Each structure stands twice: as C-alpha cells, then as structure tokens.
Amino acid sequence: MDRNENTALLLAVLLMAVFFGALVYSATGLKISLPTCVTDVAPFKQGKIIDKGNNHYEVHLVAKMWAFDPPEIRLPPGADVDLYLSALDVTHGLYIEHTDVNLMAVPGAVNATRVHFDHEGVYDMICHEYCGTGHQNMMGKIIIAKGAVPVAAPPAAAALGGPAQSGEELFQSKGCVACHSTDGSPRVGPSLKGVYGHETDLADGSEVVADDAYLEESIRHPNAKLDKGYQPIMPEVPLTDTEVEDLVAYIKSLS
Ligand code: CUA
Numbered sequence: 478m479d480r481n482e483n484t485a486l487l488l489a490v491l492l493m494a495v496f497f498g499a500l501v502y503s504a505t506g507l508k509i510s511l512p513t514c515v516t517d518v519a520p521f522k523q524g525k526i527i528d529k530g531n532n533h534y535e536v537h538l539v540a541k542m543w544a545f546d547p548p549e550i551r552l553p554p555g556a557d558v559d560l561y562l563s564a565l566d567v568t569h570g571l572y573i574e575h576t577d578v579n580l581m582a583v584p585g586a587v588n589a590t591r592v593h594f595d596h597e598g599v600y601d602m603i604c605h606e607y608c609g610t611g612h613q614n615m616m617g618k619i620i621i622a623k624g625a626v627p628v629a630a631p632p633a634a635a636a637l638g639g640p641a642q643s644g645e646e647l648f649q650s651k652g653c654v655a656c657h658s659t660d661g662s663p664r665v666g667p668s669l670k671g672v673y674g675h676e677t678d679l680a681d682g683s684e685v686v687a688d689d690a691y692l693e694e695s696i697r698h699p700n701a702k703l704d705k706g707y708q709p710i711m712p713e714v715p716l717t718d719t720e721v722e723d724l725v726a727y728i729k730s731l732s
Pocket of ligand 1: 540568569570606607609612615
C-alpha cells in the first residue's frame with residue numbers, strides 16, 4: 478500500500494474515533510441527551526383555549542390520528558388568537574379556511590402563529606398532510622359567533638347529557654369520528670347509526686347482534702369481530718372502563 482493511502486486511512490480511523498469519543502463524552506460527561514418531546518410535557522399534551530382577556534385567546538391545538546384537539550373552537554367576533562400547534566403521533570398539517578393559517582403539526586415541536594377573526598362564520602380546520610387512512614376525514618371547526626362563550630366542546634353533545642354526552646365528546650376527541658360517521662354513510666369504518674340492537678354481518682361470514690357486549694368488545698379489540706367489507710385497521714385505543722361505557726351509551730343514542 479502506498480504511504481499516502483496509509484496516512485489517509487489512519488486519519489479516517491482517527492477521525493471516527495474522535496467523533497465517537499465526542500458522542501460518548503457529551504452523553505456521559507456533559508449529560509446531554511435527546512430533547513424531550515414537547516407533547517410529553519403537560520402544556521401541549523391536550524388541546525385548550527386560554528382566555529387572556531380583551532378578546533385575546535391562546536389556543537393550544539394538538540393534531541393526532543385523525544382529529545384535532547379541540548375539534549371545535551368557539552370564539553366571539555374580533556378575537557385575536559395566538560395559535561400553538563403540535564402533533565402527538567405523526568406529522569399533520571393545518572389549514573384554516575378563509576385565513577392565512579397554513580402550518581405543519583410536527584411531533585416534538587410547536588409551531589405558532591397569530592390570527593385575527595373579524596367576521597362571524599364557520600372556519601374549517603383541515604389537515605393537509607397525508608397522515609394515514611383517516612387523513613381525508615381529519616378536520617375541525619372554528620366557529621365565530623356573537624356572544625360565543627369560548628369553549629372547546631361539540632355543540633350537539635350538550636343535548637344528550639349523561640354518559641352519552643361524555644361518549645360523544647370521547648368520540649370526537651379520540652378521533653373515532655375520522656373513520657365512523659353517525660349519519661349512516663360509510664367511511665373507512667362502518668357508520669355507527671342504527672347499529673345497536675341490529676344484526677351485523679361479520680367478515681368470517683357469521684352474524685352477530687350488536688348488543689352491549691359486542692360493542693364493548695369491538696371498542697376494546699376492534700379486530701376480534703371484523704365487520705364484513707372493512708379492513709382490520711382500527712387501532713386499539715387505550716380507554717378506561719367508564720370511557721368504554723360512555724362510548725357504548727353514545728352509540729346506543731344513535732340507534
Ligand atoms: Cu392529519 Cu392528514
């Protein structure tokens with residue numbers, strides 16, 4: 478081997494040793510570790526609206542498969558909004574109709590902008606970054622209306638009351654709405670309208686009556702009894718017993 482080749486090889490190996498040493502030193506000596514994911518820390522785990530007074534609001538919007546949290550934001554006209562956007566799972570996008578807002582929702586990062594809502598109306602929030610099977614249904618709403626009390630709850634829920642109302646809130650906030658309609662129209666998953674108490678065709682050719690036990694099982698273990706014509710793509714969402722009961726109550730209310 479040529480002497481110059483030897484020197485180049487030796488230098489390359491030395492350089493690698495230096496870089497590796499620097500990594501080990503920064504991790505152990507300087508105690509530098511990977512940054513914590515911002516959505517692991519309290520302020521950005523959950524969507525919220527903070528009233529700062531003078532018609533000025535801080536909105537924390539969290540994107541996740543396949544919904545925005547909060548799914549609906551109600552504010553009075555003239556509202557100034559400081560918007561902070563993050564994501565819990567994969568990269569999503571946010572476009573707010575009739576505004577200049579066009580942001581990426583990136584896990585581990587917060588993107589911010591300021592937006593002013595002069596006119597009353599409904600502004601759709603749309604995910605414009607492909608994020609999985611439920612992407613095309615991932616949307617939310619900003620409702621600007623006179624006398625609106627700043628809240629982040631779906632309006633129809635108030636009419637139900639009790640467990641069914643909590644169930645509807647979960648249905649929105651857990652993202653179920655991205656794949657299941659409540660008006661009978663099929664989406665990625667079957668519609669939940671009129672399911673309760675009726676016979677359902679399963680993928681294995683059998684039939685089952687959609688009673689409490691069946692709904693509970695299908696919420697906890699979505700692929701245990703797969704509906705005919707649908708793919709086994711629904712994730713197992715961690716839910717407490719009460720949350721499952723509330724969801725069942727909500728599905729019952731749709732029959
Ligand atoms: Cu979220 Cu597309």
